[in-house]
Amino acid sequence: MKFPARMATRAIVNNGATAALKASLADPTAFWGKEAARIDWIKPPTTICELTELGTAKWFQGGTMNTAYNCLDRHVKAGRGNDTALIYDSPVTDTIKKYSFNELLDKVSRLSSYLRSKGVGKGDRVIVYMPNIPEAAISMLACARIGAIHSVVFGGFAAPELATRIKDSRPKVILASSCGIDGKKVIDYKVLLDAAIELSNGVHKVESTLIFQRDQKPCPIKAGFDFDWSDELAKASPNAPCEEVAATDPLYVLYTSGTTGQPKGVVRENGGHAVALSWALENVYAVQKGETFWAASDVGWVVGHSFSVYAPLLNGVTTVLYEGKPIGTPDAGNFWRVLERHGVNAMFTAPTAIRAIKRVDENGELAKQFDLSKFRTLFLAGERADPDSLKWAENSLQRPVRDHWWQTETGWPITANVIGLEGYIPVKYGSAFRATPGYDIQVLDDEHKAVPAGKLGAIAIKLPLPPGVLGTLYNAPERFKKSYLDAIPGYYDTGDAGFIDEEGYVYIMARTDDVINVAGHRLSSGAMEEIISDHPDVAEVAVVGAKDEYKGHVPLGLMVLNSSFKKDVEQIKKEVVAMVRERIGPVASFKDALIVDRLPKTRSGKVLRATLRAIANGDEYKVPATIEDESVLKEVEKIINEFHEKDEGPNSVPFP
Numbered sequence: 001m002k003f004p005a006r007m008a009t010r011a012i013v014n015n016g017a018t019a020a021l022k023a024s025l026a027d028p029t030a031f032w033g034k035e036a037a038r039i040d041w042i043k044p045p046t047t048i049c050e051l052t053e054l055g056t057a058k059w060f061q062g063g064t065m066n067t068a069y070n071c072l073d074r075h076v077k078a079g080r081g082n083d084t085a086l087i088y089d090s091p092v093t094d095t096i097k098k099y100s101f102n103e104l105l106d107k108v109s110r111l112s113s114y115l116r117s118k119g120v121g122k123g124d125r126v127i128v129y130m131p132n133i134p135e136a137a138i139s140m141l142a143c144a145r146i147g148a149i150h151s152v153v154f155g156g157f158a159a160p161e162l163a164t165r166i167k168d169s170r171p172k173v174i175l176a177s178s179c180g181i182d183g184k185k186v187i188d189y190k191v192l193l194d195a196a197i198e199l200s201n202g203v204h205k206v207e208s209t210l211i212f213q214r215d216q217k218p219c220p221i222k223a224g225f226d227f228d229w230s231d232e233l234a235k236a237s238p239n240a241p242c243e244e245v246a247a248t249d250p251l252y253v254l255y256t257s258g259t260t261g262q263p264k265g266v267v268r269e270n271g272g273h274a275v276a277l278s279w280a281l282e283n284v285y286a287v288q289k290g291e292t293f294w295a296a297s298d299v300g301w302v303v304g305h306s307f308s309v310y311a312p313l314l315n316g317v318t319t320v321l322y323e324g325k326p327i328g329t330p331d332a333g334n335f336w337r338v339l340e341r342h343g344v345n346a347m348f349t350a351p352t353a354i355r356a357i358k359r360v361d362e363n364g365e366l367a368k369q370f371d372l373s374k375f376r377t378l379f380l381a382g383e384r385a386d387p388d389s390l391k392w393a394e395n396s397l398q399r400p401v402r403d404h405w406w407q408t409e410t411g412w413p414i415t416a417n418v419i420g421l422e423g424y425i426p427v428k429y430g431s432a433f434r435a436t437p438g439y440d441i442q443v444l445d446d447e448h449k450a451v452p453a454g455k456l457g458a459i460a461i462k463l464p465l466p467p468g469v470l471g472t473l474y475n476a477p478e479r480f481k482k483s484y485l486d487a488i489p490g491y492y493d494t495g496d497a498g499f500i501d502e503e504g505y506v507y508i509m510a511r512t513d514d515v516i517n518v519a520g521h522r523l524s525s526g527a528m529e530e531i532i533s534d535h536p537d538v539a540e541v542a543v544v545g546a547k548d549e550y551k552g553h554v555p556l557g558l559m560v561l562n563s564s565f566k567k568d569v570e571q572i573k574k575e576v577v578a579m580v581r582e583r584i585g586p587v588a589s590f591k592d593a594l595i596v597d598r599l600p601k602t603r604s605g606k607v608l609r610a611t612l613r614a615i616a617n618g619d620e621y622k623v624p625a626t627i628e629d630e631s632v633l634k635e636v637e638k639i640i641n642e643f644h645e646k647d648e649g650p651n652s653v654p655f656p
Contacts, residue, residue, distance in 0.1 A: 016418070016421035016422045017422040017436075017437065018422070020283075020437040021435055021436070021437045021439075025440050028049050028057070028466070029049045032275065032466065032467055033048040035275055036063075036275055039070045039271075039274045039275060039278060039314070040069065040074050041063050041064065041065045042064040042065055042066070043062065043063055043064040045061060045062050045063030045271070046062030047061040049464065051464060054485055055463040055464060055485070056464055056465065056471055056485075057463075057464035057465065059247065059271060059275075060248070060271035060272060060275070060467070061247065061248060062247075065245065065270060065271060065274070066144070066147075066242035066243060067251055067274055067310070068112075068141045068142070068144040068145035069242040071144075072101055072105040072313065073242065075101045075316050076102060080316060081100060081105075082100050082101075083100060083101055083290070084099070084100055085099055085104045085313060085318060085319070086098070086104055086134060086137065086313075086319055086320075086321060087099075087319070087342050088134045088323070089320060089321070089322050089338055089342070091324040091329045091330060091334055092181040092183070093216065093323065096341075104138070104141075107134075107138050107233070108141045108142045108145060108240075109142075109239065109240040110237065110240070111138055111139065111175075112142045112145040112240035113236040113239070113240045114232050114233060116146055117236070118173055118207065118208060119207070120146065120172050120173055121147065122146065122147030122148065123147065123148070123149065123250075124149070125148065125149045125150075125151060125169045125253070126143050126148050126149070126150050126173050127152075127165065127169060127173075127174045128140060128150055128153065128175045128176075129153050129157075129162065129174060129175070129193060130155050130176060130189075130212070131155040131156070131181065131323060132304070132321055133321070135212045135229065136155075136299045137299065137309045140309055144270075145240060145243065147245045149169075149250045149251070150252045150253075151169045151171065151252060151253045151254065151265070152304075152305065153255070153300060154603060154626070155298075155300065157625060158192065159192045159193075159199060161263075161625035162192065162193065163196040164262070166196060166197065166206065167203040168474065169253055169474065170204045171206060172206070173206070173210065174197075174206055175210050176190070176193050176210070177189055177213075177214055178212065178213045178217055179216055179217035179219070181216060181323065183325060186216050188217060190211065208227060210228075210232060211227065212229040212230075213229065213230065246270070247270055248269050248271065250269060250270070251268050251273055252305065254302060254305060256408040263625075264473050264479065264483065265473055265474030265475065265476070266409055266411075266470045266473065266474075267470060267473065267474050268305075268411055271467070272466075272467030273411065273467070274314055276411065276467045277314055277412055277468060278311065280306075280311065280412040280413060280436075281307070281311040281314070281315050281317065282315060282420055283419075283420035283421050283437075284404070284417075284418050284419065284436065285346050285420075286376070286377070286419040286420040287312075287345055287346050288315075289315055289316040289317060290316065290317070290318075291345040292317070292343055292345050293307070293311075293312050293319055293320070294339070294344045294346075295307035295320075295347075295349075296326070296335065296350075296353065297348070297349075297350075298603065299321075301604045303348065303381070303382070303604075305411075318342075320338065326349070326357050327356050327357060332356075332357045332361045332366055335347075335349070335353070336366060336372065336397075339374075340370040340371045340372060343374040345374055345375065345377075346375075346376055346377045346378075347375070347378050349378070349379075350381070350382035350383065350604065350605035350606075351380050351383055351385040351605070352382070352540075352605035352606070353605060354389045354393050355386075355539055355540050358389060359560070360563060362562055364392060364396025364397075366396075367396045372397065372399070376399065377400050377402060377419065378399060378400070378401045379401075379402050379403075379404060380401065380402070380403045380404070381403065381405060382604055384430075385432075386541075387429035387533070387534070388530075389533065390403060390427075390429060391429070400424050400427075403431070403432045403433070404416035404417070404433060405432035405496075405506065405508050407494065409469065409484070410465070410469045411468045412468050413436050414435070414436055414439050414461070415433050415435055415439070416432070416433050417434075418436060418437070428501070428505050430530055431501070431505040431506060431507050432506055433505060433506065434503075438466025438467070439466060441462075441506060442459075442460055442462060443455070443456075443457040443458070443460075443498065443499055444457050448489070448491075451499075453499070453501055453502045454499055454502070456497060456499050456509065458494075458496075459496045459497060459498050460491035460492060461491060462491055463485075463491060463492060465492055469492075495511055496511055497509055497511065509525070509527055510526045511610070516553045518545075518553055518555070518589050523555070523588055525544060525555065528543045528555055528584065528588065529542065531584070532557060532559065532579065532593070535575060535576050537561050537565040537572050538559050538562070538572075539561060539562045540559070540607075541557060541559045541560070541593075542557075542607045543555050543556065543558075544556055544558075544609055544613040545613060545616075546613075546616040547617050554589045554590075555590050558636065558640075559595055559596070560596060560597065560599055561595060576593055577590060577591055577593070594639055594640065596636050597632075597635065598632045599632070599636070600612070600627065600629070600632045601627075601632075602624065602626040602627060602628060603627075608624060608627065611623075611624060612640075615636070615637050
């Protein structure tokens with residue numbers, strides 16, 4: 001694509017990222033020791049990188065600092081107090097509000113003073129149960145300011161799931177809002193919160209809550225236990241000194257789904273987190289101080305932690321906090337409206353959001369209605385970006401669109417086009433670009449040996465991992481070792497499968513469990529999804545492996561069609577089958593696909609492939625706590641079961 005003139009300086013390809021990757025792997029201490037100067041230290045680290053017995057690393061030992069100070073105070077002291085730090089844009093409440101660094105610092109300081117008055121101090125845990133509102137970011141920063149460990153739980157999580165997190169993290173105080181808004185529905189958070197506290201009382205008693213009352217649904221307050229946010233902060237002192245914490249002290253615990261049903265608490269340390277995020281925002285996303293970055297994610301997810309709150313504020317970049325959806329709040333042009341309204345320079349969203357917009361606006365006409373002159377780059381992550389959706393976004397926005405790959409556990413990108421170091425390098429559709437500095441990515445076979453370029457295998461990262469990546473699970477060091485280190489000694493097991501081509505481009509094709517073994521052939525579900533997505537009538541697709549008594553597994557496709565499709569459904573199915581047969585071959589045994597209205601997803605937009613696989617095989621499953629809409633899952637289950645009955649049971653599904 002032709003880059004706009006203002007992007008010319010970033011469109012020059014060079015080997016800066018390649019050199020940085022080599023330097024970071026050859027001498028991690030030298031590389032990250034230099035980058036440590038990005039943040040203000042109270043005491044500089046004495047040891048940059050120290051290896052543990054597990055082969056993992058402890059970063060910046062001996063150093064002390066405060067993350068909230070680095071996000072707020074230092075910018076105010078540098079004379080930027082009146083600059084905009086955070087923009088709150090909420091189409092669901094028709095609210096736009098801007099906060100300067102001075103205003104944000106005042107609110108964070110008052111909440112810090114309040115928490116200290118409740119006995120919350122260094123190392124204590126605080127749960128934040130809020131939607132995407134400024135008070136959620138203020139809560140996170142206030143905890144960081146006093147050295148408390150915050151654990152943000154996605155607003156609206158069911159009471160049993162919230163109770164599980166209360167039992168595990170044992171918070172002194174819970175910071176919550178009275179309600180949240182999901183599209184046009186108002187969700188009563190206080191009812192869920194009260195039920196969760198009651199469920200967890202036998203294990204841990206929460207001392208008090210602080211409730212931010214929202215106009216859409218205020219809630220009753222229990223005297224002596226619940227306290228009103230506005231009342232308490234109005235009385236609290238705006239002078240709250242920052243707690244000095246070690247670089248290796250935990251900043252937060254973020255729970256991610258566990259295969260056993262027990263969520264895993266990913267622990268992020270203060271020092272490595274701050275250095276890595278500052279580096280990534282400047283180099284991967286190429287956003288500079290004074291510019292505006294928007295990560296369209298909820299603060300309950302890792303993207304919201306890393307790139308809605310911490311990274312932009314660490315670097316003095318304005319961040320946008322958006323409360324709404326990609327479509328329906330009010331329409332499919334709202335993302336582009338936000339870009340124009342706030343002069344956003346770079347944006348991050350999930351591929352599923354792009355697919356939702358594309359399904360409604362197939363020709364990309366809505367983006368043409370807005371002035372995107374300040375907008376440079378769209379970044380996609382969260383799940384694999386299918387080439388068709390990525391190309392649609394490129395054509396609609398006339399801007400570079402970059403897929404990249406990372407995980408809750410890593411906290412920042414593992415692979416990316418490192419624009420700040422190498423400009424816009426060529427896109428290879430289906431790839432998440434090359435390894436980011438700090439990550440030694442390898443593709444291994446079942447015997448843990450490296451496979452040739454282009455061959456599918458398990459993707460692992462050689463230890464030690466760079467700063468900012470998890471070093472343990474909260475209260476579960478043995479589970480950390482078992483989940484990530486034991487399977488491939490000397491490596492971090494990503495749980496993803498894919499390949500690396502001759503030029504170092506990484507292709508994430510599926511979770512390891514989603515690789516389909518058809519008659520001894522290991523086939524990628526992602527490769528099939530990529531082919532099916534090329535059909536002009538297909539908006540979204542998921543492919544999972546169903547057990548087959550003869551072939552081991554056969555692929556089952558679930559397709560969502562574009563809203564304007566006109567062909568006969570059976571004809572579309574035949575064309576899709578022919579496409580897979582032509583590009584992969586008869587070995588794929590792909591002979592049919594099911595049409596569904598929607599695919600079941602998490603609230604962060606990931607398709608629930610593991611759950612779909614269980615349904616396809618007639619296995620028992622637990623409805624994931626992170627599910628966006630359980631009714632969608634039940635409808636898909638009904639369609640799959642009807643297909644099973646027609647084809648005489650799961651062993652013959654999906655095809656004879």
